[in-house]
Amino acid sequence: xxxxxxxxxxxxxxxxxxxxxxxxxxxxxxxxxxxxxxxxxxxxxxxxxxxxxxxxxxxxxxxxxxxxxxxxxxxxxxxxxxxxxxxxxxxxxxxxxxxxxxxxxxxxxxxxxxxxxxxxxxxxxxxxxxxxxxxxxxxxxxxxxxxxxxxx
Numbered sequence: 001x002x003x004x005x006x007x008x009x010x011x012x013x014x015x016x017x018x019x020x021x022x023x024x025x026x027x028x029x030x031x032x033x034x035x036x037x038x039x040x041x042x043x044x045x046x047x048x049x050x051x052x053x054x055x056x057x058x059x060x061x062x063x064x065x066x067x068x069x070x071x072x073x074x075x076x077x078x079x080x081x082x083x084x085x086x087x088x089x090x091x092x093x094x095x096x097x098x099x100x101x102x103x104x105x106x107x108x109x110x111x112x113x114x115x116x117x118x119x120x121x122x123x124x125x126x127x128x129x130x131x132x133x134x135x136x137x138x139x140x141x142x143x144x145x146x147x148x149x150x151x152x
Contacts, residue, residue, distance in 0.1 A: 007066035014054040021047030027089035116131035
């Protein structure tokens, strides 16, 4: 997907969360380790929540901010993760699954952090800052929940 505006960026982020959710959910019943399978189910449900939150940003975004061009500020291939659903996560242990998903979120957070500093229009900067805040809080929540699972 080519990202030209902040609206495109939000849609791209929503699609990434959606793809990751589907892939994690697909791999959950395929995993031979019960703990890893449970983790995949939990992570998939969290990604669905994230996708819905991002979609809500899309619906509520200030039209002027959403239509602001962002093309020059977004590095190409800025987020890399395994989103092809080819049973990849069914082959990883719980620690590797967590590491990949956490890295995915950190890449999105880093991209948004970069954009907050580069957005020239205040409403666009506010939009990206709100998205960043939501992504950071949800990433922290995800890390805490996974750590609790590890403690069990």
